[in-house]
Amino acid sequence: MWQFFLDRQPQFWALAYGHALLVLLAVVIGTVIGVAVAVVVTRQPRLAPVANAISSIGLTLPSFALVGLLLPLTGIGPISALICVTFYAIFPVMRNAVVGLQGVDATLVESARGMGMGQVAVLRKVQLPLAWPVILAGIRVSTQMSIGVAAIAAYVLGPGFGAWIFTGLTQIGGVNAEAYVLIGTLAAVVIALVFDLVLLALGRVTIPKGIRA
Amino acid sequence: MTVTDDPTSSSTSGSGSEISGAEIRLEEVTKTYPGQEVSAVKSLSLTIPAGEIVMFVGPSGCGKTTSLKMINRLIEPTSGTITIGGDDVRSRSADELRRTIGYVIQGGSLFPHMTVAKNIAIVPKMLGWDADRIRQRTDELLELVSLDPARYRDRYPRELSGGQQQRVGVARGLAADPPVILMDEPFGAVDPITRQRLQDELLSIQRELRKTIVCVTHDIDEAIKLGDRILILQEGAEVAQYDAPEAVLASPANDFVADFVGAGSSLKQLSLTRIAELDLSEVPTARVGEPTAEARARAQAAGHDHLIVLDDHDRPTAWPWLRQLKGETIHRGEEDLVNLDHRATLNDALDTMLTSSHGAAVVTGDRDRYLGVVWFDTVTSFMRQQQEALAEEGSGA
Known part of the structure; x- marks a missing residue:
């Protein structure tokens, strides 16, 4: 198996790069969309149940099915993979952002308004910083999920270790089948661990000392 | 600072x-x-x-x-x-x-x-x-x-x-x-x-x-x-x-x-009278950092067995008995001294005195500067005078 790995090293690193990049992009876009929706939702309390329902339904949708649904629309290629992964990345962030923003003490918001902060300033300087620890927790969940979904998105030629996993599975019983599956899976796990460590460090740096647990 | x-x-x-x-x-x-x-x-x-x-x-x-x-x-x-x-x-x-x-x-x-x-x-x-x-x-x-x-x-x-x-x-x-x-x-x-x-x-x-x-x-x-x-x-x-x-x-x-x-609006009058209307008593004071012996001598000469410690900004920090003074120089003291602003009411003064070991309260002015001391007796005699004045007014009318 070691020899197998050494033989395919350039390919391995290309896949690792592709996988990580796909997840990174999906999580960043997902975070922006998720937080934006959460901001709108928390301003219109009537929308909150709707958003929760959509995110529940969205998360139960099997990713393999979504890949199939996307095919006729966006065709085969990394764009389809990105859309698919981003779709799942949105929900955990959105849910946590709604909870986080709702958890900001209303008197703090009123106090900020009373001092003459505009709505945007209140959001930027008070609400988002205070909701940030909860949002970041959502981003971590979202990242872990995206790494798994990205492996499945390989079905539409998305970049990443999904390619090796599927190759292995289709030729099971073959010479290198097990090695393909095992190395592909392990590599995805390692990427997940690395991302989580990075996010943990990000929390250390970005969560203000005054509200750090 | x-x-x-x-x-x-x-x-x-x-x-x-x-x-x-x-x-x-x-x-x-x-x-x-x-x-x-x-x-x-x-x-x-x-x-x-x-x-x-x-x-x-x-x-x-x-x-x-x-x-x-x-x-x-x-x-x-x-x-x-x-x-x-x-x-x-x-x-x-x-x-x-x-x-x-x-x-x-x-x-x-x-x-x-x-x-x-x-x-x-x-x-x-x-x-x-x-x-x-x-x-x-x-x-x-x-x-x-x-x-x-x-x-x-x-x-x-x-x-x-x-x-x-x-x-x-x-x-x-x-x-x-x-x-x-x-x-x-x-x-x-x-x-x-x-x-x-x-x-x-x-x-x-x-x-x-x-x-x-x-x-x-x-x-x-x-x-x-x-x-x-x-x-x-x-x-x-x-x-x-x-x-x-x-x-x-x-x-x-x-x-x-x-x-x-x-009810009890006459008691509420206590909330209307400010400390500033009373006569404050003098008590010997000492600066933080001053030699203890000098301060002690000064207090004893004035016939007191206690003194008030002031910091550089004239803020009272402690009110020790002379026997409690230790060390070469006066230090700030550990206790958290409750001061009374001179605009505080007699009501507040009585509250503060109840928690003080001296049966009195230290009165401070702007920015917590030391002014003097008000004793429990001062408050009660002031109240008695006021009541007498009120009674006289009543009988005079």
């Missing part, structure tokens, strides 16, 4: 400093919430003179908070006009207006993710002050509310006690030197002793600054103590009485006011 000279500060008592507040007028102000038949505030007209503290009191739901929040447009009136210093509050955007009005609410409502200094700097920053000026102002304000800037500037709110948070809240309200300050139950969330101290400090600050302060409270004693005038509101923000505390106590306008002010 930076001590900045405040142009408005003055070492003499209040009347010497200039009024920096502005007059507030409410004309026929009404607030009706959609879908409600009864107005929360019904054609309220009111003039709040510049440089005074006006207390809004009343039972819950009487519209006092609504009335307060209409001044800085957190609630927009349905009809009527509000002016500050002659300018209609609607002549500017709500945000611009609010940057010129201090706003202090219960518990200080500090932003937990910002340091004390950042919390205070919020409004000055929005007004575009440069960093140097903000830093200077922050330190100056921390001094003003009796917090050592070097120690507290970089702390986070959760590292402060409730009373300290509330002090920072007051400093934040004063940050951009606004002519008008609105306070909503500012001292509602702290224990009684801390509340009394904070009230005294507010009075002391107000003596220096002479802002126009509008303060909502449900506590009639607080209103009597702090207010130059008291506005007592009935349901629908109907004015039951608007007058000086003395007048409210002496002649309640109607049964509602009489009930609200409550």
Whole structure:
């Protein structure tokens, strides 16, 4: 198996790069969309149940099915993979952002308004910083999920270790089948661990000392 | 530690400093919430003179908070006009207006993710002050509310006690030197002793600054103590009485006011008499760092077995018996000495004395400077004299 790995090293690193990049992009876009929706939702309390329902339904949708649904629309290629992964990345962030923003003490918001902060300033300087620890927790969940979904998105030629996993599975019983599956899976796990460590460090740096647990 | 000279500060008592507040007028102000038949505030007209503290009191739901929040447009009136210093509050955007009005609410409502200094700097920053000026102002304000800037500037709110948070809240309200300050139950969330101290400090600050302060409270004693005038509101923000505390106590306008002010209004007179009206006693003092032997000799020569320790700013820090003095030089002392502002009431004085081992209270002036000591006997004999005077008046009539 070691020899197998050494033989395919350039390919391995290309896949690792592709996988990580796909997840990174999906999580960043997902975070922006998720937080934006959460901001709108928390301003219109009537929308909150709707958003929760959509995110529940969205998360139960099997990713393999979504890949199939996307095919006729966006065709085969990394764009389809990105859309698919981003779709799942949105929900955990959105849910946590709604909870986080709702958890900001209303008197703090009123106090900020009373001092003459505009709505945007209140959001930027008070609400988002205070909701940030909860949002970041959502981003971590979202990242872990995206790494798994990205492996499945390989079905539409998305970049990443999904390619090796599927190759292995289709030729099971073959010479290198097990090695393909095992190395592909392990590599995805390692990427997940690395991302989580990075996010943990990000929390250390970005969560203000005054509200750090 | 930076001590900045405040142009408005003055070492003499209040009347010497200039009024920096502005007059507030409410004309026929009404607030009706959609879908409600009864107005929360019904054609309220009111003039709040510049440089005074006006207390809004009343039972819950009487519209006092609504009335307060209409001044800085957190609630927009349905009809009527509000002016500050002659300018209609609607002549500017709500945000611009609010940057010129201090706003202090219960518990200080500090932003937990910002340091004390950042919390205070919020409004000055929005007004575009440069960093140097903000830093200077922050330190100056921390001094003003009796917090050592070097120690507290970089702390986070959760590292402060409730009373300290509330002090920072007051400093934040004063940050951009606004002519008008609105306070909503500012001292509602702290224990009684801390509340009394904070009230005294507010009075002391107000003596220096002479802002126009509008303060909502449900506590009639607080209103009597702090207010130059008291506005007592009935349901629908109907004015039951608007007058000086003395007048409210002496002649309640109607049964509602009489009930609200409550029985024992002669006892409440204790809340009207300020320490400043009593004769303070002299007690030997010593400086922090002074040789203990000298201080001891001085106290004994004056026939006392105790002395009061003052720090560099003339602030009393401890009140030890001579036998408790240890070491070569006088040190600050461990005990947390409860001082009385000279604008504190006799009520507060009695409270403080009960917790003091000397049966007396240390009285301080502006910025906690030492003035003298008031003994329990002084208070009781003053009360007896007043009662006798009242009795004579009664028999004479």
